[in-house]
Amino acid sequence: MPGPDDAHLKMRMEPPAGPDSGPFWEATRAGVLLVQWCTACDKGIFYPRSFCPVCGATDTLQWRPASGRATVYAASVEHKPAATGSTFSGGEPYVIALVDLEEGIRMMTNVVGCAPAEVHPGQAVEVTWEPLSDGRQLPLFIPLGAPEPS
């Protein structure tokens, strides 16, 4: 079993920032989850874009802090982590989920802080942060009210 000093086992593929998602990633440094918002449609946009794909506007976009609460839409467990090249779980099975934020957008994430088999559609979850190498943070989710993972 990997120990707490096995930092190299935490390696992830780190996300490149897309052309329209700079503010999202910058806010993660402070642990703030932002959602791109079209004020004309009054709807969230994900992933971030240079225009609103619903109404086409380019001058109605803003960034809003999200509540950080979400509901699991679908969840699966990767049982062969080595096959993905990801070592962040230390070789243990991990959960990949799609979660629906309260703001109405759907993101992929890892649900952590509970046994993988406990994660299920409809489950209430909230954001937690995992540091990336450049100071940005990756939004992961834990069951609502669960303690932050160490």
Added chain:
Amino acid sequence: MMRQDRTLRGAAAIVGVADDVSPTGELERTGRALEVAMVQNALDDAGLTLSDVDGVCHADSSMGFAEYLGVHPRFTDSTMTGGSSYEVHLEHGAAAIAAGLCDVVVSVYASTPRSDRTQKRRVDRRYPAGPNPMAEWEWPFGLRMPMGPYALAAARHMHQFGTTAAQLAQIAVSTRAWATLNPRARHQAPLTINEVLASPLQVSPLHLLDCCLVTDGAGAFVMTSADRARSLRRPPVYVLGAATCHDHMMITQMPDLTTTPGRISGANAFRVAGVEPAEVDVLMGYDSFTITALLHLEDLGFCPKGEGGPFVEDGKLGPGGALPMNTNGGGLSFTHPGMYGMFLITEAVRQLRGEGGARQVPGAEIAVAHGSGMVLSCMSTAVLGTEATL
């Protein structure tokens, strides 16, 4: 808006096919040499030659391939929609022939991932140029491609409709039953539901035997106008209808993980063809994973949404069943070189010509080749028929 135009119906026909696979999973030829052999074999099947070709489709670069072939096409198509690319080529080729843009269209595919690995060949596996939202929003979470997205779709289908792992496994079992009749299939030994469920979980809820093969494989098809087709070597297989739809590229952007854009492509292709699902004799439905095939059954209208699990339980997809599906043994047991859609077409054509051998569906007149590309992203449906269906 509903598609009303029916001019595609019967305008073009597939007149030649070829494919190359091996039970070992590996081929000796690779790359352009393999592609050229497929084109030559398909043209020979039709009784045509390279000098007849004036339309070229290739999912990488039709320009590069046509140059290698020495052909100067009037119609060119480099559409790349993953595994459904060849159904899209079929649709575009038929439309181009119907519109008089060209007379003879070839589409070709060759991929040798298995021998690339065993022979340690260096292969350039590029993702599309430009910003890649998958790298930003999916891959950091350790999403295994392409298995991970399909696992999420299966998990959601199970949650929403009560579909079971055993029902998904039945699809692999019925498909294997067809492969036992195909001496070219990679896996030919019978399979049981328990064996599928006992195979290692990959990304839950998908087991290893819910997943397609990784094999070498290649194929090609040739199309021409219905009029010219009647003078050629083989019985023409007519394009009765064809349609395509995509509603996302990455799984995070799929509007509903239980409903694919095949609901749109299928309805439109059937409408153009004037065919109902109940009239289909052979369904070639892209089976990258068992869940993929199950979603096709629902979205093409063979059963209501959510009822795919109970629908397959009686083994109706296998030999002698009410809905013969993937009669070559499919991507699950025949071959899967990465973009399997070519083999949906070659098998559909052989079934409609009565060349299926031990796996021939008696009296097959109408077949559907339904391709699925990327991660349930791009569906393309071709309804094909014999002369009697015109």
